[in-house]
């Protein structure tokens with residue numbers, strides 16, 4: 449039976465996969481009678497859902513744990529949980545360095561979180577960093593930050609071995625979720641008012657390779673999944689992340705172009721524009737092949753927006769290599785690029801490579817890349833001015849008004865109060881590198897969404913919070929695409 453008054457604080461670091469897992473952590477704790485708090489001093493349980501991809505992730509974790517130590521000393525019944533990729537990677541080391549941590553739960557052990565917490569009460573500190581997923585986190589109860597959007601995991605782990613990436617180590621080999629399970633989840637979400645989903649996998653293009661369907665000679669592939677999800681009633685927008693340029697297939701382009709709910713946006717990680725660096729990264733496509741895919745995607749879906757990830761300063765990257773990256777960025781004309789300065793991650797092969805670059809050199813290249821990309825992003829945004837767009841409202845704008853996204857994943861600020869989950873018809877009137885200004889098409893009050901028009905009632909409000917602060921929620925990186933990790 450639920451005990452009254454128990455509270456949890458959940459802090460999430462890293463990529464969408466962690467956002468997805470945090471929805472499950474919040475769901476499990478809520479099912480056990482906890483309510484969310486933003487104050488560590490009020491919390492009975494504090495959970496850090498960690499990321500191993502970011503630079504100095506472990507220093508940040510130990511800094512956060514250090515801040516909690518006096519609270520734990522004052523309140524020994526407070527339980528501190530470390531979950532996520534660092535928990536999986538470092539396991540027992542975390543308890544050695546921060547013995548006041550009660551539970552270390554790895555990426556494959558999330559379903560057992562409540563059990564570990566209960567055992568910590570009677571048996572003392574718990575560690576579970578098992579190496580295989582037995583239950584998909586998607587099968588667990590979820591507490592979502594907003595009612596209209598959901599992350600849906602289609603596969604966990606990755607079979608690639610990019611030399612800079614820690615994911616295969618902490619998430620294991622790819623395990624695809626049966627297509628029927630994914631569909632059942634999406635149908636249930638749509639029945640509960642979710643209008644937009646993001647399908648999640650480290651490499652969505654290899655979805656299904658590890659599945660067999662009884663009675664069928666053919667495995668379901670990602671294109672099949674897109675087409676099947678497109679048929680779900682009530683759903684309006686389908687996004688996915690991330691496809692891998694090496695495993696991309698023409699069938700996925702056909703499925704995107706032929707499925708009206710699949711949004712005109714693709715996150716297509718480049719990582720480097722130099723063939724030599726791509727080889728050292730063990731990314732098995734080359735620059736011309738990458739650009740060739742972009743050309744085919746744009747030919748089939750002309751108004752598609754493209755975002756990417758780029759790493760600057762990979763070991764032994766020369767000025768010529770970097771110029772190759774700038775050249776691809778110029779030719780690709782990305783709408784948005786998540787740019788990263790390479791820094792070695794312990795446990796990856798790249799961390800052991802010769803030719804690690806000095807920080808000032810990496811910074812100088814990084815600044816040039818950012819300047820180029822900002823200029824391109826602004827040009828691309830300006831091309832939108834004067835057009836009309838359907839905007840799905842996600843939350844408050846920074847300077848009042850509301851903030852939402854187009855199907856192309858472009859952030860739009862619109863005046864007036866609009867509840868999260870509302871669809872608006874908007875005319876684009878201004879452009880900035882990272883967002884657009886919009887006005888309601890047809891003047892104030894003239895732009896009720898199709899869903900509102902059909903139902904005659906306003907859309908649902910956003911759901912309860914629980915894992916991120918109001919400030920974070922208002923800051924503009926909610927469901928659509930929070931900063932992607934340098935993966936995929």
Ligand code: SF4
Pocket residue numbers: 606607608609610613614615616650651692934935936
């Ligand atoms: S970067 Fe992406 S494809 Fe490469 S190993 Fe990491 S998760 Fe897999």
